[in-house]
Amino acid sequence: MLGYSLQGRPIHLWQLTRGIRSFLLIGGVHGDEVEGYGLIERYLASGKWGSLESKAALWAIPRLNPDGCALGQRLNANGVDLNRNLPTQDWVAASLEARYPPGPAPGSEPETQALLASLAQIRPQFILSAHSCQSNPCVNYNGPALELAQAMAAHNGLPVTDDIGYPAPGSLGTWAGQERQIPTLTLELRRGTPLDQVWQEQAEALQAVLEWAAQDDAF
Numbered sequence: 001m002l003g004y005s006l007q008g009r010p011i012h013l014w015q016l017t018r019g020i021r022s023f024l025l026i027g028g029v030h031g032d033e034v035e036g037y038g039l040i041e042r043y044l045a046s047g048k049w050g051s052l053e054s055k056a057a058l059w060a061i062p063r064l065n066p067d068g069c070a071l072g073q074r075l076n077a078n079g080v081d082l083n084r085n086l087p088t089q090d091w092v093a094a095s096l097e098a099r100y101p102p103g104p105a106p107g108s109e110p111e112t113q114a115l116l117a118s119l120a121q122i123r124p125q126f127i128l129s130a131h132s133c134q135s136n137p138c139v140n141y142n143g144p145a146l147e148l149a150q151a152m153a154a155h156n157g158l159p160v161t162d163d164i165g166y167p168a169p170g171s172l173g174t175w176a177g178q179e180r181q182i183p184t185l186t187l188e189l190r191r192g193t194p195l196d197q198v199w200q201e202q203a204e205a206l207q208a209v210l211e212w213a214a215q216d217d218a219f
């Protein structure tokens, strides 16, 4: 376990497989995006990750924002957008949009601190964070992750983009992908898709991108 949310819910970090390279799956950064964290949770339950054993150390934080997931809200219990709260070079106190309050200071939230601790511990070579959105589902990539995004898109048919159309200071894509060149995918699923359908459409894509990343010459 990584730590506790503001309301005292545990934030779990699971290690699924072992290997030299480390990969990290993240869900539930935004608590109202059940399509994203539902996919990660179902993947964990499926056991499909077993094929990665000894090829890569696969880690997962299925619900980074367990309070938001319990309350069905995007933000954490302090009303902070955890995907704007990371200590990036471009972090700003001003909220660019009302939906994205970045918090009183970079890294101020316990959930953000838990994520930073896991990143320091795992030092992942590849990160995938699953979200959902009302319009423009896509495989968004930051850092050297174009081929990973394409490996995923080949199976789920979503457009690949390195530009979500608005700045995202304090986001994981900026912190890990842009500033540290850690290949980072932000999978944006369509909001409102039933979980069975999400699984049908995404299970192979998720498996394929992990298998792709686990190849000896992937990075």
Ligand SMILES: [Zn+2]
Residues within 6 Å of the ligand: 029, 030, 033, 131, 132
């Ligand atoms: Zn999101």
